Amino acid sequence: MISLKKKIELSNILEKIEVDGDSLENIKLLDNFHSKPKSHVLGITGPPGAGKSSLIDKLITIIRKKKKTVGVIAIDPSSSKSGGALLGDRTRFQLDPNDGGVYVRSMAAKNYLGGVSELTYPTMTVMRSKFDFLIIETVGVGQSETSIKDIVDTVILCVQPGSGDTIQFMKSGIFEIPDIVVVTKCDMQKLSNQTFSDLSGSSSYFKNKNEWDIKIILTSSHKNIGLNSLEKDIENRWKWLIRDNRLNKNRYSQDIEWMKNSIIREFGFAGLKKGFEKINYKKNPFSELARIYKDIKN
Numbered sequence: 130m131i132s133l134k135k136k137i138e139l140s141n142i143l144e145k146i147e148v149d150g151d152s153l154e155n156i157k158l159l160d161n162f163h164s165k166p167k168s169h170v171l172g173i174t175g176p177p178g179a180g181k182s183s184l185i186d187k188l189i190t191i192i193r194k195k196k197k198t199v200g201v202i203a204i205d206p207s208s209s210k211s212g213g214a215l216l217g218d219r220t221r222f223q224l225d226p227n228d229g230g231v232y233v234r235s236m237a238a239k240n241y242l243g244g245v246s247e248l249t250y251p252t253m254t255v256m257r258s259k260f261d262f263l264i265i266e267t268v269g270v271g272q273s274e275t276s277i278k279d280i281v282d283t284v285i286l287c288v289q290p291g292s293g294d295t296i297q298f299m300k301s302g303i304f305e306i307p308d309i310v311v312v313t314k315c316d317m318q319k320l321s322n323q324t325f326s327d328l329s330g331s332s333s334y335f336k337n338k339n340e341w342d343i344k345i346i347l348t349s350s351h352k353n354i355g356l357n358s359l360e361k362d363i364e365n366r367w368k369w370l371i372r373d374n375r376l377n378k379n380r381y382s383q384d385i386e387w388m389k390n391s392i393i394r395e396f397g398f399a400g401l402k403k404g405f406e407k408i409n410y411k412k413n414p415f416s417e418l419a420r421i422y423k424d425i426k427n
């Protein structure tokens with residue numbers, strides 16, 4: 130449970146990092162949060178209007194019923210403003226403003242088409258140290274969402290029934306991304322059954338990632354269908370991740386990936402060539418990246 134005071138503190142930290150993430154003080158702060166992860170980080174992705182926010186709303190209820198805490202990062206493709214929503218983001222989620230176990234942070238996607246932006250990783254790092262669950266909503270169209278898998282432990286892809294997205298997804302290779310596939314709005318029965326069988330028929334397109342069994346789950350947020358199955362699968366996923374140290378291995382690769390992408394953004398591929406062999410990463414990725422930046426510049 131986090132108090133209003135703690136929520137304000139958290140908002141202030143996140144603000145500081147957005148404004149001045151490169152300062153020595155903030156780099157230390159970020160590395161400190163990075164060393165104390167707590168959450169199972171879930172990425173909820175899918176095309177616009179697929180029912181992602183409605184699903185997150187239901188997941189929040191389920192998580193809170195279990196007396197667990199949850200943070201949400203909502204990446205908004207249409208907004209150019211970021212900010213904390215101390216009393217809950219009411220336009221998006223139906224939250225109880227007095228509930229200390231939920232915290233929602235909205236982030237502008239700017240030119241990232243609703244995908245992951247350079248601020249998502251540090252924001253995730255801070256929030257991951259605070260809650261039992263951290264949920265990140267991104268709008269995925271085409272390639273822009275590929276990087277969500279570099280930020281979260283579990284990717285949940287929402288597919289809207291009858292949207293024709295299935296074929297689109299197969300073409301674009303998006304099916305390599307999800308760990309769980311959710312067919313939303315299954316109260317639209319005929320359409321969702323069709324989509325379900327399309328997906329099941331094409332499940333060979335799902336890349337089998339390290340023996341994790343990718344499930345296709347029918348849900349309805351409006352009629353409360355399939356949500357317990359989804360919760361169960363999320364729980365199984367967590368147990369699977371913990372086993373054999375998969376979670377830490379995944380996160381380690383994600384840190385490296387983030388460093389590489391940051392170097393490319395800052396210095397281009399030439400910079401990566403120069404800087405990558407300098408990566409000698411064990412812990413404290415934020416300090417490590419700052420050190421590499423300095424090296425490349427010199």
Ligand SMILES: Nc1nc2c(ncn2[C@@H]2O[C@H](COP(=O)(O)OP(=O)(O)OP(=O)(O)O)[C@@H](O)[C@H]2O)c(=O)[nH]1
Nearest residue numbers: 176177178179180181182183268314316349350351
């Ligand atoms: N019939 C039905 N409609 C739903 C269900 N879940 C969501 N919707 C509707 O679908 C529309 C989009 O829902 P959102 O949850 O906002 O979808 P989203 O994917 O978050 O949308 P963006 O964030 O704008 O991309 C809304 O009109 C919802 O009421 C459902 O279970 N059944």
Ligand SMILES: [Mg+2]
Nearest residue numbers: 181182183266
């Ligand atoms: Mg939404």
